[in-house]
Amino acid sequence: xxxxxxxxxxxxxxxxxxxxxxxxxxxxxxxxxxxxxxxxxxxxxxxxxxxxxxxxxxxxxxxxxxxxxxxxxxxxxxxxxxxxxxxxxxxxxxxxxxxxxxxxxxxxxxxxxxx
Amino acid sequence: xxxxxxxxxxxxxxxxxxxxxxxxxxxxxxxxxxxxxxxxxxxxxxxxxxxxxxxxxxxxxxxxxxxxxxxxxxxxxxxxxxxxxxxxxxxxxxxxxxxxxxxxxxxxxxxxxx
Numbered sequence: 558x559x560x561x562x563x564x565x566x567x568x569x570x571x572x573x574x575x576x577x578x579x580x581x582x583x584x585x586x587x588x589x590x591x592x593x594x595x596x597x598x599x600x601x602x603x604x605x606x607x608x609x610x611x612x613x614x615x616x617x618x619x620x621x622x623x624x625x626x627x628x629x630x631x632x633x634x635x636x637x638x639x640x641x642x643x644x645x646x647x648x649x650x651x652x653x654x655x656x657x658x659x660x661x662x663x664x665x666x667x668x669x670x671x672x
Numbered sequence: 673x674x675x676x677x678x679x680x681x682x683x684x685x686x687x688x689x690x691x692x693x694x695x696x697x698x699x700x701x702x703x704x705x706x707x708x709x710x711x712x713x714x715x716x717x718x719x720x721x722x723x724x725x726x727x728x729x730x731x732x733x734x735x736x737x738x739x740x741x742x743x744x745x746x747x748x749x750x751x752x753x754x755x756x757x758x759x760x761x762x763x764x765x766x767x768x769x770x771x772x773x774x775x776x777x778x779x780x781x782x783x784x785x786x
Binding site: 589591593598599600601602603606608647649651659660661662663664665 | 676705714715716717720728730762764771772774775776777778779780
């Protein structure tokens with residue numbers, strides 16, 4: 558069965574500092590990996606996704622993530638945090654055999670940005 | 673283009689009642705999925721509909737059901753509500769069932785069961 562583990566339910570950084578949100582997955586088949594962001598009282602917005610090809614994936618708002626098969630990781634980074642990045646971030650996994658809307662989500666990491 | 677619309681935004685129901693939530697996908701999107709979000713369990717997949725047929729189902733009791741209409745709009749129903757059903761219910765639509773077709777989420781319906 559697939560699963561996703563996000564290390565750290567809460568991460569706090571200073572404005573302008575590096576953002577690193579960790580995600581490890583477990584999958585018996587090649588995974589497809591996603592990062593979503595959720596702002597208060599809103600739904601989820603796709604930041605970026607990895608399906609095939611280049612392992613370094615660039616997303617919206619300056620975020621990027623690198624798929625590392627050997628480490629079963631898909632960590633999310635942003636070089637310089639902005640106050641508007643404060644939100645909850647979810648890593649999710651799917652696979653070729655689960656097409657459609659079924660994603661397995663991690664528990665989420667709440668990002669705080671201090672001025 | 674309008675996003676995914678969920679109605680109502682907030683609902684308060686009493687234990688034992690039933691509830692129906694509605695979701696209008698982005699125009700042209702044919703796949704609609706439903707998720708339950710709670711502080712304890714996080715985001716959990718309920719079911720997915722495509723072309724009016726349920727294609728995928730999560731591990732929820734039969735009290736949770738859904739349907740999709742010919743215009744792709746979807747409803748989910750929860751019968752005999754329990755306190756533990758209090759959650760944010762999120763609907764997501766996608767163009768098709770391909771893995772490269774991203775999910776677009778609505779802002780959710782927050783259900784409180786008292």
